[in-house]
Amino acid sequence: MKRCKILFFIFSIVLVSFSISESAEDLVEQVGSGSINWTDGIIVATGIGAPPEQYYGKPNARPMALQAAKIDALRKMLEVVNGVRINSTTVVKNFAVDNDTVVSEVQGLIKGAKVVNQQYMSDGTVEVKVELNMRDQFAQIMLPDDIKDIPSVTPTEPASNNVSTTPNVLTSGKYTGLVVDARGLKAKPAMSPKILDENKQEVYGSSSVDREYAVKQGLCGYAKDIVSAKKNERVAGSPLVVKGIKVDGAGKSDIIISNADANILKNSSDNASIMQQCRVMIVVD
Incomplete structure (x- = not known):
């Protein structure tokens, strides 16, 4: 009987630990x-x-x-x-x-x-x-009224279920989404954030997305770490990962990235579909 109680206690700890690790990702x-x-x-x-x-x-x-x-x-x-x-x-x-x-x-x-x-x-x-x-x-x-329905864009090739651990630099310029690493910036999540370049020109935001996608899944997803963000079905495959350099706005929800990273995204052949289909993840502390 004592052994059974010990086993039950250990099993309970395992279950609690598992549930904590699951919720800790959110x-x-x-x-x-x-x-x-x-x-x-x-x-x-x-x-x-x-x-x-x-x-x-x-x-x-x-x-x-x-x-x-x-x-x-x-x-x-x-x-x-x-x-x-x-x-x-x-x-x-x-x-x-x-x-x-x-x-x-x-x-x-x-x-x-x-x-x-x-x-x-x-x-x-x-x-x-x-x-x-x-x-x-x-x-x-x-969501803002300026988010309109946009005619469908040509879909990209299906994303692989395997998440690459190598840098996201593809010679073909094909990306399955955008991951913005805003850790360390004290960034705050919002329903309609913006990604800006160093000149504070909008790279991604309400003017870029299709309303149907924005309403059904949100303008972007949020995660606490890069691995979870890259695995998220919103961007999974070969997302472009960029580093936020500072936040903007009183609410600290808009993220500024380098002009170089902004240009990589703008010049990507999948830029339009990434934007319109809200295939963006933001990582915050």
Whole structure:
């Protein structure tokens, strides 16, 4: 029996370690009482509720606690949503302040947030976790109007599933995407960031992408390390990897790269499809 307990303990540690290593790959930003998973494009909030004191121990105590927890979770979700950076100068709260239509649409999305977990505690309280997808409807509301639908571009050759560990310099000029290494710059993730050259001319941003792609998968993906970024299906194969040299904008979401790297991308035969299909990953600390 003692041996079984030891084995169970070891197995539990292995499971916990595995789950931690998996989640450690995601770029998660804590905002207020919730968080934004920029890697998966998910906003998360957790609420706690308790029944009125006079109902403790009665049959309807649990349903009342559950309802209170859901209300608390949605309230916290609104706080997190208000803090989402749309671009390097604007967060959702500022964007929606003078737009009743946006406020109404956002409130509707929050009310429909998905309950992904609920736990009943021994003290009678209930904990509810809710999630909201930042893609699709949310992105349609928040992304700039200047992102238009663009006629399809000629697709590139299918990307290999093998991720190269060698420098991304291909004689053919064929790239499957762009990875911008912005580590060490204190860069902040946003829904609509820009990649600029040293003259602050836009290399990649809202004017470059097709709205359908931007709404469905976001203008770019975020990762915490180069390996994870290069493996991401958005760019996997032979992405061009460039180093950010500094950030721009009050929100520190726009990344400046060298003119030399900007020219490599501009001169690539796949530049148009990379831009339009949002095949861009940004690596931040």
